[in-house]
Amino acid sequence: MPRKKKNKKVNKTKKLKKIKGLKLKSNIKVPEKKNLVSGQEEKPEIKKVKKQQTEKRVYNLKDFVVYPKHGVGKITSIEKAKIGDIDIQFYKILVEKEKLTLTVPINQQSKLRPIATINQINKCVSILKTKPKIKRTMWSRRAQEYDQKINSGKIYELAEVVKDLNKNTDIIADQSYSERQLFEKAYERLKSEFEAVLKVSPEEVQKKMDKALGRTKISEQMV
Numbered sequence: 655m656p657r658k659k660k661n662k663k664v665n666k667t668k669k670l671k672k673i674k675g676l677k678l679k680s681n682i683k684v685p686e687k688k689n690l691v692s693g694q695e696e697k698p699e700i701k702k703v704k705k706q707q708t709e710k711r712v713y714n715l716k717d718f719v720v721y722p723k724h725g726v727g728k729i730t731s732i733e734k735a736k737i738g739d740i741d742i743q744f745y746k747i748l749v750e751k752e753k754l755t756l757t758v759p760i761n762q763q764s765k766l767r768p769i770a771t772i773n774q775i776n777k778c779v780s781i782l783k784t785k786p787k788i789k790r791t792m793w794s795r796r797a798q799e800y801d802q803k804i805n806s807g808k809i810y811e812l813a814e815v816v817k818d819l820n821k822n823t824d825i826i827a828d829q830s831y832s833e834r835q836l837f838e839k840a841y842e843r844l845k846s847e848f849e850a851v852l853k854v855s856p857e858e859v860q861k862k863m864d865k866a867l868g869r870t871k872i873s874e875q876m877v
Contacts, residue, residue, distance in 0.1 A: 722807030
């Protein structure tokens with residue numbers, strides 16, 4: 655009987671040593687509570703995300719603007735009209751490439767955007783210099799995507815369409831009819847914005863774009 659009691663004491667001391675050893679080896683750090691106010695933790699500061707400005711932009715006569723579905727236009731007049739009891743002010747915008755005049759109410763001008771900056775034009779030139787993306791999807795789906803990009807009014811997407819549909823050649827056989835149509839539509843839209851921003855002749859703009867696309871190499875070889 656006395657032997658058993660000794661064994662129990664030995665076992666208890668071993669267990670205590672193990673527990674102490676575990677406590678000493680523990681590397682778990684408990685984060686300290688900071689900025690305590692009246693025994694409560696301070697709530698983390700929530701930063702509000704700044705929303706894009708929705709203020710009305712004021713355009714002036716002879717300003718160039720971009721209407722997504724029609725491209726670059728010029729404000730020819732700012733007029734007023736009365737419909738019922740409501741006075742409406744609107745822009746008259748001439749899209750010269752399409753020989754079209756648009757009437758855009760000032761309170762619906764979210765559809766308009768100002769023409770690109772010089773930096774954006776330079777970025778477009780960089781996009782035109784990159785290799786076209788080769789997609790394996792059906793042409794009907796790709797054509798729909800290209801058309802949406804053209805009508806988005808976003809200049810970088812327009813540049814991507816021109817770059818992707820560029821064949822580095824003017825030979826009609828190298829492109830299907832629908833491909834060529836979309837390419838020409840995107841090319842002319844981009845070209846007209848280049849002209850409005852750079853304020854140079856259409857010939858100079860074409861040279862700049864064709865050089866970026868690598869189309870000038872073929873014309874030089876044919877001469």
